[in-house]
Amino acid sequence: MPKNYFDEPIAKGYDARWADLFEPAVVEPAVSFLADLAGTGAALELGIGTGRIALPLSRRGVRVHGIELSAAMVAQLQAKPGADNIAVTVGDFATTRVDGSFKVAYLVRNTITNLTTQDEQVECFRNVAAHLEPGGCFVIEVYIPELQRLPPGETIHAFTVTPTHLGFEEYDVATQIAFSHHYWMVDGQLETFSAPFRYVWPSELDLMAQLAGMILRERWSSWEREPFTSDSRSHVSVWEKTR
Ligand SMILES: C[S@@+](CC[C@H](N)C(=O)[O-])C[C@H]1O[C@@H](n2cnc3c(N)ncnc32)[C@H](O)[C@@H]1O
Structure with a gap:
């Protein structure tokens, strides 16, 4: 599962x-x-x-x-x-x-x-x-996948950058996995979410x-x-x- x-x-x-x-x-x-x-x-x-x-x-x-x-x-x-x-x-x-x-x-x-x-x-x-x-x-x-828009050699793509939410993904071309990370500030507390995705x-x-x-x-x-x-x-x- x-x-x-x-x-x-x-x-x-x-x-x-x-x-x-x-x-x-x-x-x-x-x-x-x-x-x-x-x-x-x-x-x-x-x-x-x-x-x-x-x-x-x-x-x-x-x-x-x-x-x-x-x-x-x-x-x-x-x-x-x-x-x-x-x-x-x-x-x-x-x-x-x-x-x-x-x-x-x-x-x-x-x-x-x-x-x-x-x-x-x-x-x-x-x-x-x-x-x-x-x-x-x-x-x-x-x-x-955002790969074609990344500068040569770059593997990280930021898809959301605001004062309360940072979201970015890390591409691993060898495994075809984009590891996605979110950091939110909610009521002064940091909340996070990270997971692998197969693009x-x-x-x-x-x-x-x-x-x-x-x-x-x-x-x-x-x-x-x-x-x-x-x-x-x-x-x-x-x-x-x-x-
Ligand atoms: C990004 S959310 C989308 C939810 C909803 N379809 C929507 O559009 O708001 C992905 C959903 O898929 C479920 N999910 C992820 N992998 C799954 C799997 N292998 N089998 C069943 N549900 C899965 C997650 O638990 C989550 O509820």
């Missing part, structure tokens, strides 16, 4: 700490995108967390089932209005099977990189394929999809369907189950 980095202290503060991600301007385009793909079918969220996307998607009438490693994150979700409509299975989304078949499965906010080996990421694609109806889709939202390029994800019997259907740089280009810093990709 992968290590759980989203334990009680992180789970309790998740919505407040990443409040910008809960803004309607961030949530609504993702929910619309996923609702369009789900149609009248069901949706499976891998790493459902505190329900940032699942709850509004469920409010649109889509039946949502979540898989989540952290019982503490699930407890936060289940304390919210509307959570009764969402089934959650506690487990590793690379291997955990749930009942039913789905029109769409989705993995947002860079969460594929929480699986820190290639084998686990491939396993995740295969697990998704086993849950999808024929013609169903798998959607991933994930960042493009992954779009082409490698396409190959994982192929191994699992899926083919790329769409790739955008955002949920608003802006074009994906060499300058894009993240992507939303949709693979369709073909066999």
